[in-house]
Amino acid sequence: MSQPWVPFDDRGLAYGDGVFETVLLHDGQPVLWQQHVERLLEGCQRLMIDPPSPAALSATWQAAPTVGWEVLKIIVTRGSGGRGYAIPDVAAPRLMSRRVPFQPDSSAWSQGVSVRICSLRLARQPRLAGIKHLNRLENVLARQEWQATDYREGLLADNHGLVVEATSMNLFWEQNGCIMTPTLDQCGVEGTLRAALIDAQLVTPAQLAIDEVAAVDRLWLANSVQGVWPVNALWTAEGAPLRRWGAPRHDPLQAVAHPLLGYPATS
Amino acid sequence: MSQPWVPFDDRGLAYGDGVFETVLLHDGQPVLWQQHVERLLEGCQRLMIDPPSPAALSATWQAAPTVGWEVLKIIVTRGSGGRGYAIPDVAAPRLMSRRVPFQPDSSAWSQGVSVRICSLRLARQPRLAGIKHLNRLENVLARQEWQATDYREGLLADNHGLVVEATSMNLFWEQNGCIMTPTLDQCGVEGTLRAALIDAQLVTPAQLAIDEVAAVDRLWLANSVQGVWPVNALWTAEGAPLRRWGAPRHDPLQAVAHPLLGYPATS
Numbered sequence: 001m002s003q004p005w006v007p008f009d010d011r012g013l014a015y016g017d018g019v020f021e022t023v024l025l026h027d028g029q030p031v032l033w034q035q036h037v038e039r040l041l042e043g044c045q046r047l048m049i050d051p052p053s054p055a056a057l058s059a060t061w062q063a064a065p066t067v068g069w070e071v072l073k074i075i076v077t078r079g080s081g082g083r084g085y086a087i088p089d090v091a092a093p094r095l096m097s098r099r100v101p102f103q104p105d106s107s108a109w110s111q112g113v114s115v116r117i118c119s120l121r122l123a124r125q126p127r128l129a130g131i132k133h134l135n136r137l138e139n140v141l142a143r144q145e146w147q148a149t150d151y152r153e154g155l156l157a158d159n160h161g162l163v164v165e166a167t168s169m170n171l172f173w174e175q176n177g178c179i180m181t182p183t184l185d186q187c188g189v190e191g192t193l194r195a196a197l198i199d200a201q202l203v204t205p206a207q208l209a210i211d212e213v214a215a216v217d218r219l220w221l222a223n224s225v226q227g228v229w230p231v232n233a234l235w236t237a238e239g240a241p242l243r244r245w246g247a248p249r250h251d252p253l254q255a256v257a258h259p260l261l262g263y264p265a266t267s
Numbered sequence: 268m269s270q271p272w273v274p275f276d277d278r279g280l281a282y283g284d285g286v287f288e289t290v291l292l293h294d295g296q297p298v299l300w301q302q303h304v305e306r307l308l309e310g311c312q313r314l315m316i317d318p319p320s321p322a323a324l325s326a327t328w329q330a331a332p333t334v335g336w337e338v339l340k341i342i343v344t345r346g347s348g349g350r351g352y353a354i355p356d357v358a359a360p361r362l363m364s365r366r367v368p369f370q371p372d373s374s375a376w377s378q379g380v381s382v383r384i385c386s387l388r389l390a391r392q393p394r395l396a397g398i399k400h401l402n403r404l405e406n407v408l409a410r411q412e413w414q415a416t417d418y419r420e421g422l423l424a425d426n427h428g429l430v431v432e433a434t435s436m437n438l439f440w441e442q443n444g445c446i447m448t449p450t451l452d453q454c455g456v457e458g459t460l461r462a463a464l465i466d467a468q469l470v471t472p473a474q475l476a477i478d479e480v481a482a483v484d485r486l487w488l489a490n491s492v493q494g495v496w497p498v499n500a501l502w503t504a505e506g507a508p509l510r511r512w513g514a515p516r517h518d519p520l521q522a523v524a525h526p527l528l529g530y531p532a533t534s
Contacts, residue, residue, distance in 0.1 A: 016282070137284060137400055140278075
């Protein structure tokens, strides 16, 4: 499949100086598009990158009509130039995108997934928290902690011991009938599905210590591409079992989240 | 000038999944080459990237004979592929390089420079500390804090208030006749000149609170490309003067460092 290329001196390559989005397309139409645009613009503003126009962003998916599910990846970099870390006086940001076919894992929706806790602790950097920037080595290192396919994801805490997210998904938990998700003002990525669920007043940001995650009533991982995965088993980084959760008849998170994505709720 | 390009799915662009080096060339010969190779290999090992061969690395400067100073930039990325943050089963790392002419700033050697303290505080991530990886948004954001050319650099502390480095140089200070440089086990880049000066037993790693930096007997910034810049004035992030230092006849750091780089010591 043809794809765009960037030169050696692009600052996205040189420094991770840019942001990206991963957008679910259903029959050629983007899902949660407004949330993706808002996060991308927020990221550009935080990094002081001149943002692409709404029309240029929409052009990334308006090209060819398709049927079924795809994932659209969009990258915006500050472009080339500058002297070292100093940005160019007049920067010309690059907007690039690519679409690939996608098949959601519906068995994870109904049967749930097994996850482990990562050893790596995320650093706290409020200047970069929340946005989907291109500095993702912590996620890459965390994802290298396991190869076994029986773990579908790894949970990440920050270096104060607070739960943040999974390597590529947001985290949600239920306690006393309330559904909560970690506050992400120190690190982590504010997922677009997470934002939509907070807007829908289904979910409340809160803090959860990694030592208390095994005690919650329910645990889920979710993002705007994969949908909602109930967690059915939690393991330590050393491979010891920490907790199992049953599969209740009704899933209140999927019931709200999956219609937002065009996915069926499994219960 | 022609330069290499990387595809959209290169992990260096996607995640900053790689390392780089910036090497001074003198008449076509690399300066502190062994230190650059060692740091690059250490970076690859920490990120679990299959390292380039010594012959491939040397080929980046063995091509064309030149006269004078150049800067050689080398980038190694993990290459393309993988599923999201998960690395590919068989990765094919990319090695790229580019040479550009360079002129060191000899007036900064003799007259010293004016620097400011940055507002941004570096996050502490021991898994990434020391290596010259491609996740450099903190440096980019810090460098955006000022435009005035009368500040040549900005000092960075970590979020515990300890001095780490400048945005693109290491920091050295003298107190009671000893020359020290910040320990870099939590964040920061271990410069190759810094490594050579520690090996030469001229410099000792130590801790220094940002609140105490104005009280040191001397302060320098240095790296393997620019050489050693004595700091002659220090300013707060808000632009208030903190300290001025005189220009003593003998500079003990330049006296050892500049011969290592092929630069003259100014005293």
